[in-house]
Amino acid sequence: MPKTVLITGCSSGLGLKTALRFAQKGYRVYATMRDITKQDGLMQEAKALKVDLHVLPLDVTEPGSIAACVKQVQAEAGGIDIMVNNAGAGFAKTTEQTTDAEIVWINEVNHLSVVRCTKAVLPGMRGQGNGRIINISSVGGLVGQPFNELYCAAKFAVEGFTEAMASYITPTFGIHFTAVEPGGISTPFTASALNRMGEALKDDDPYKPLFDRYLGGMRKRADTEREQPYQTAEQVAEVIVEVAGMKDPPVRIRTSQWAEELCRLKTQADPDGRRLRDEVVKRFLA
């Protein structure tokens, strides 16, 4: 019986490639997206690779949409073995420039989405006595970066949620939680985040010179082979599929050497989070 995987945000980028990779590995894949008219790219690639996928609507900011999708997958497939919380959006703006609506949105799409989707699949996974929740975080979930404070705060929240869930649900119910922490991925994500920033910054804005330096640094890193932060979505998808197949998956995992080096000061004592998880279990649940 193939394992069933439900993935959010499969219209483009990492979600799309992750859906294809799981399908190539023989999983039963539910590739979801908030607007299913965007499925053509995914379906064309699936056809070229001769793999099957099921596409369903799921908007991660709408609890009703999440519930309906989970119910349908459970009815069709008999259960969900792996949930990949991938949907998210970049955001590069100063706090001063961010509107209240943007503050709510960036947290809805990057953080509350993960909580809501996890909440929706947990009862079924507990009933099965196993499951995997793979949350797509970022190096921004460990390291605060200029102009990214709202995005980083939302991803830090994803990390905290993942860590806390792993401390008691994994040992009690056999459901594993992993935060995947990529550096840059070559997807539409960065350009759209920077465009939002660019639109908001006027020439006389006091943050403009600093932002120009930030942008210049990003371009330089992208051009310099030695410091190349960008992976392809396929490379990151490969890590996600590997994690899904591990007997004892890590609580956190970086996906590239660049990401590893950026986070080292935070992660060197416990790179995969297992040590801290065991310590927390010992202190709070002994």
Ligand SMILES: NC(=O)c1ccc[n+]([C@@H]2O[C@H](COP(=O)([O-])OP(=O)(O)OC[C@H]3O[C@@H](n4cnc5c(N)ncnc54)[C@H](OP(=O)(O)O)[C@@H]3O)[C@@H](O)[C@H]2O)c1
């Ligand atoms: N790209 C990077 O450099 C990078 C680095 C580290 C981590 N990440 C993380 O990787 C994940 C995937 O990003 P990506 O690089 O693949 O970017 P992407 O190509 O922009 O994909 C983002 C996906 O999220 C979807 N999405 C946005 N709002 C949604 C909603 N309300 N409901 C359902 N889906 C929604 C988008 O759908 P629409 O097409 O409908 O907008 C799209 O499918 C994100 O969690 C991101 O934070 C990315």
